[in-house]
Amino acid sequence: MATAASCRKSGRAVKFLTRACSTRAAVKARYDTLVIGGGHNGLVAAAYLQKGGLKTAVLERRHVLGGAAVSEEIFPGFHFSRCSYLLSLLRPHIYNDLELKKHGLKVYARDPHAFTPMLEEGVRGAPPRSLTLGSDLTKNQEEISKFSQKDARVYKDFVIYLENLADAIQPLLDATPVNIPALTTGSPWKRLAATKTLLPVIKCGLTLGRNIPDFYNIVTAPALKILNQWFESEPLRATLATDAVIGAMTSPSNPGSGYVLLHHVMGGLEDEKGAWGYVEGGMGGVSKAIANAASSYGVDIFTEKEVDQVLIDSNGAAKGVVLKDGTEINSKVVLSNATPYITYKKLTPQSALPPEFIKAVDQIDYTSPVTKINVALDKLPNFLAAPTPDNKPGPHHQCSIHLNCESVDVLETAYKEALNGRPSSRPMLEMTIPSVLDHTLAPPGCHVVSLFTQYTPYYVEGREWTDQDKESFADTAFEWIEQYAPGFKSSVVGRDILTPPDLERIFGLTGGNIFHASMSLDQLYLARPLPSLSDYRSPIKGLYLCGSGAHPGGGVMGSAGWNAALTAMSDIKSF
Template structure:
């Protein structure tokens, strides 16, 4: 039987990060993926010849500098583009833009409220404090369980030390942030409906909470996790890999290859070999068996356990625990190729914030109505739409003079109250998105060369992501930190010996791009290194 130190199932972003770390540490690593190209949700996709964008995700975001530096991704050609933080356009034609320059951003807020312009300094300070408080909790496993008296004590002390390192005032603010609804939290800082809506809309995308849901304020800190500087700065920027997410995938596969790792595509893992709760290898769809000292799954938590194992081989109660993990599709993806640059007459000519994205949103009551429709499994009537035109700042993504548009439509249910999505309903959603775009960019519908709509069910069927949940599991407090992927296992290790989760179903989830893969690699390297 072919054998390796470690096998990674799935060549998604986190799987590749984990494999790259292990390969650089000198381990013999094999990555297996059923697709014909690596990348998972970040894989390269052409909606039309020469028009490239990620098929399933928006396309913004980048790895933390620590991970990029650890893996030497710059040596493999990876570069990032820093754009302004984006702009929101409201139904009345007004807009609110984000700027990295603090003075410019405060002038922008002052158009709505001078009081809010002053309040932003306090808000930015508190967001930075919250991000610093979260940082030690995100940089390693959150669980406190370990085998043996002394190992368990060390694990508990390590986690306690991370908690203790948070200043008391920061801890109080963090508890408040994780308890309040987003709307109430923003009310304590701002009076302008437009300012509050601009901040809320950026935080709601991808989540299963509405602006008035308890604990929802915690989502506000996400954009600040990689922000630096002091309280007098502006809004967080938008980070994009030059060449799109596919360039990030190429750099990671380059690291893997340069360090002796292997990537096998069109190699679907159908079963995992285990005995007495100990994993020893995988079985491919063609019947081939491959052994390994450690197996890491880049699949979501439900697929990892309920699809790859015989249920009778799993420890008692594990099937039920995994089954209780909530995974719900909440967003549809619309990809568009444009034969000319779209115009936005409501924005100042050459508005730099447009390069960081465009959100089509109402004020908070409208967002709450959209959330209620999703919760009731109604077809979206007035969804929040997050738009990115990455070719504005990265011309390599489209032919000269042409552009690609990527849109996430928030609060789109996986199934409707009346059953599955029909072709007519899908077409209606496409027309709704096109009409909303045309409201802020007249004539854009005449510039569309190609358009595709992907519903949560499409995402599940195409890449095997349960429920089409791009977050790999709801990010509510009861499913985060030491409760991710499920209570008592806040990290990559699982109740099965030698089996690890490296997908965002594990801590820290989608809060840190590549973080689940990096944390999983650290656990495996420590375990295998000890055996050596």
């Protein structure tokens, strides 16, 4: 195991990457199904396709499996969830069906969940105030009462309000959106078959009941409007608002941000709704467990097999793929875990697609505000608001630590700067320190930190990011952290800065968007990724979209992969 001292000597330029093992067997010339991309959705799809009796192969471009849910050893001895960094939204039936616990998935639950320290002078020598939220309602109310007695009283009702709405729409997550074309223009048989797609909507409506107006409100309204209806204290509103904008180029005052807030409370861990946890070994542990399950069923999984193009037969149907090295692999169907843009603009022959479809694909919004910074530290951050000078973690160290979240105005200002093409001068920072709970990630006494930062544009004032721009933004973020936790900068062993173009280049996330397309109202459910294409199928027979660009969207859920696999298996029966 590397020591902090040895890591310091190695410097930031050295990178050691953790490789995932792929199938040792050679790629066959033909499979029943091919999955492009070894992200978590692609692996889920492959597992279910193989379980359904279809010989399946996964073809991953990178040297490591997982897509955005990946673990990498960026500095010697320090293992990071390099992109995605928390688990909550994984669908329970997938977890159980694939026996992921048996296949190595271990999750560390966090309690408390959120810590928001203030930048202020403490009263009579006391530390600055902070807001800590967890699973204990009484403790939450005590924390909130530091800022507002009224907010403390209504907080329980707010949690119930969100949980009820999230519970009601669960059936929609595990079902293909309503098949409008089949219902309206299909043959009598197709119309009858398509009525099945209405059942989840009906169930959702019945569960919502009198809460339908509340659901409509949260889906369409700005998150700030929702939060203002409940709360008056700035730290609480700003802390909750982070879930409404995380990963999205939007502000809490923009319509639709309420849905993003709801999306992030749809999951849970074990019996605790809305909880998020750390995967042992990093988020690659999720992908590894799914890959292990898929391999146990007989899926062939290959890394460093980059697909160049989807092969189309004389009838206009997908018949396999050709790799970058020229190898052709035939199959009955092809599922793409890539973004809609990569799938339909880069991998699919343009002559095989209708011009109006290509034009629509060009209009999909991939705007991203995110720069992810992975940091190796030789000691734990010591926050002024919750001092731990002995380098031993306090409960707050296991949280999502919200910095520059004292008020919604701070978030709004950061957003407006990025809209004008400038990285935020006071960025919203979500810090997590998974090594506090998972000691496999760093050398003894050292820690790994994930900084999920907003807002940064794809272009800096109209030009591409330079290395100097990246270092300057990271310096800005670190200067702010230093104000909350003096000594942070001197503890840094190394840092890995991933701007939106970096996230696009490394992980194939078009625009750097972690959701494979913005989670805006015009790109959800029936319109994800397009109003004409929300059932995982494409204009090309036998080509399916199985990634987060399809319904129900982003996050490590697995639903898109599962739904796409079921759709493909159903279609194959009629081929």
